[in-house]
Amino acid sequence: MDSLPFLSFFSFLIISTTLTSATTSNSTIIKISLSPFPHHPSSDPYQILNNLATSSVARAHHLKHSNPNPKTNTTSSLLKTPLFPHSYGGYTISLSFGTPPQTLTFIMDTGSSLSWFPCTSRYLCSQCAFTNVDPTKIPTFFPKLSSSKKLLGCKNTKCSWLFGPDVESRCQDCQPTSKNCTQTCPPYLIQYGLGSTGGLLLVENLVFPQKTFQDFLVGCSIVSNRQPTGIAGFGRRPESLPSQLGLKKFSYCLVSSRFDDTGISSNMLLETGSGSGDTKTRGLSYTPFYKNRVASNPVFQEFYYVTLRKILVGDKHVKVPYSFLVPGSDGNGGTIVDSGSKFTFMERPVFELVSNEFEKQMGNYSRAREVENISGLAPCFNISGYKSIKVPELIFHFKGGAKMALPLANYFSFVGDDKVVCLIVVTNNVVGQGVRGGPAIILGSFQQQNYYIEFDLENERFGFAKQSCV
Numbered sequence: 001m002d003s004l005p006f007l008s009f010f011s012f013l014i015i016s017t018t019l020t021s022a023t024t025s026n027s028t029i030i031k032i033s034l035s036p037f038p039h040h041p042s043s044d045p046y047q048i049l050n051n052l053a054t055s056s057v058a059r060a061h062h063l064k065h066s067n068p069n070p071k072t073n074t075t076s077s078l079l080k081t082p083l084f085p086h087s088y089g090g091y092t093i094s095l096s097f098g099t100p101p102q103t104l105t106f107i108m109d110t111g112s113s114l115s116w117f118p119c120t121s122r123y124l125c126s127q128c129a130f131t132n133v134d135p136t137k138i139p140t141f142f143p144k145l146s147s148s149k150k151l152l153g154c155k156n157t158k159c160s161w162l163f164g165p166d167v168e169s170r171c172q173d174c175q176p177t178s179k180n181c182t183q184t185c186p187p188y189l190i191q192y193g194l195g196s197t198g199g200l201l202l203v204e205n206l207v208f209p210q211k212t213f214q215d216f217l218v219g220c221s222i223v224s225n226r227q228p229t230g231i232a233g234f235g236r237r238p239e240s241l242p243s244q245l246g247l248k249k250f251s252y253c254l255v256s257s258r259f260d261d262t263g264i265s266s267n268m269l270l271e272t273g274s275g276s277g278d279t280k281t282r283g284l285s286y287t288p289f290y291k292n293r294v295a296s297n298p299v300f301q302e303f304y305y306v307t308l309r310k311i312l313v314g315d316k317h318v319k320v321p322y323s324f325l326v327p328g329s330d331g332n333g334g335t336i337v338d339s340g341s342k343f344t345f346m347e348r349p350v351f352e353l354v355s356n357e358f359e360k361q362m363g364n365y366s367r368a369r370e371v372e373n374i375s376g377l378a379p380c381f382n383i384s385g386y387k388s389i390k391v392p393e394l395i396f397h398f399k400g401g402a403k404m405a406l407p408l409a410n411y412f413s414f415v416g417d418d419k420v421v422c423l424i425v426v427t428n429n430v431v432g433q434g435v436r437g438g439p440a441i442i443l444g445s446f447q448q449q450n451y452y453i454e455f456d457l458e459n460e461r462f463g464f465a466k467q468s469c470v
Helices: 045-065 157-163 165-170 241-245 298-302 348-361 369-375
Strands: 012-024 027-035 076-083 090-097 102-109 116-118 124-126 188-192 195-207 212-225 230-233 249-253 266-272 285-290 304-306 308-313 316-318 335-337 344-346 380-382 394-398 403-405 412-414 420-423 441-443 451-456 461-466
Touching: 045 188, 045 344, 045 369, 045 441, 076 090, 102 116, 157 165, 157 195, 212 241, 241 266, 285 304, 308 348, 316 348, 344 348, 369 380, 369 420
Parallel strands: 012 090, 027 076, 102 230, 116 212, 124 212, 335 441
Antiparallel strands: 012 027, 012 076, 012 102, 027 090, 027 266, 076 266, 090 102, 090 195, 116 230, 188 195, 195 212, 249 266, 249 451, 285 461, 304 335, 308 316, 308 394, 344 441, 380 420, 394 403, 412 420, 451 461
């Protein structure tokens, strides 16, 4: 059988811009390193798994039930930055803000849009005592040390990006005809599944070695819960990093979670400017993005939807109802790609169809119910006494013919020891056949590891190919 990794370490995407640059014809690339986030407080592998499974479900609940928040032609630039994986659950990059620049790490999140950093010497983070994280010594941005920072005004158009077009009605200290209103944009409060953050909005310089982006909207968070580092929002709203930088595409390759907290990183590429037209990256399979434009919940427009046509377990087509595969008239259903979710999430009716098929095809192995109860994963199988085991393939077929046949290590793994293996997909506890709201399937970072992933924003398509990311 294919080797399965021991799941005692997991990755969260940290964005750090230890930058090098590459230039092609009409193209400059910003390259950023991606690396994993620090360990969970627990050293118990079952508890680590349970924490990650719980956070993945909580993240899914947040994405599914979020409330909406109260061009010139240039040569193309490619920004390259390292991505580091972390057992906390995601991957990070480093970004530099201010004059002179202050460099901080950020979790790369395609499921949200506002970028923010821990801010001022009074930053308070509750429940942030993760391994390798001292809540009293979290690196923060100091606005007073930057000559380019400005508090965002209430009548600045960028204030309406978060609070909507009627935000001016909340500028009570400003006369309707006033052009010199000094009232600041209202404070923000953002929920991230099990975590949250709040603060004030700034416009500040975002600095790369090759280029500086002025008046970048960024959050100055004063208080957070379970968020020991900032977020770089790569979602689809106007306040996101791709939107503000005018990115034509961005891409990354997530290293395996076995490299969590080791300093091993991969690169993230950001391409700005005129782009490369309809040219496809060689070797990638593509599927078009689906725009979920339902006005009843504008937050759905923030996500990167793709159209999943069918799921195969082995050679068996799992017959998922159409209402789960494609968003309905109410916007519910469909599949999104989310770097901020650790494990792939499926609505319970979808999950049960998939997991039941694994049970049928792996019926010669007994269920490890005790491990299921303490890890939060299912189904799990006891394989003690077997020299090799047979695990069915898990294959996603997307619109346009793109096929993602997951490597075994991306959906099944040893848990605790070499006697039990579990399916690394999570679901909620809601029983029933109806879609409960929001996306029905969320493709998480664990399933994306060791794939080259491309978000081609200019051509509205999602590309991927298997690749060793180390």
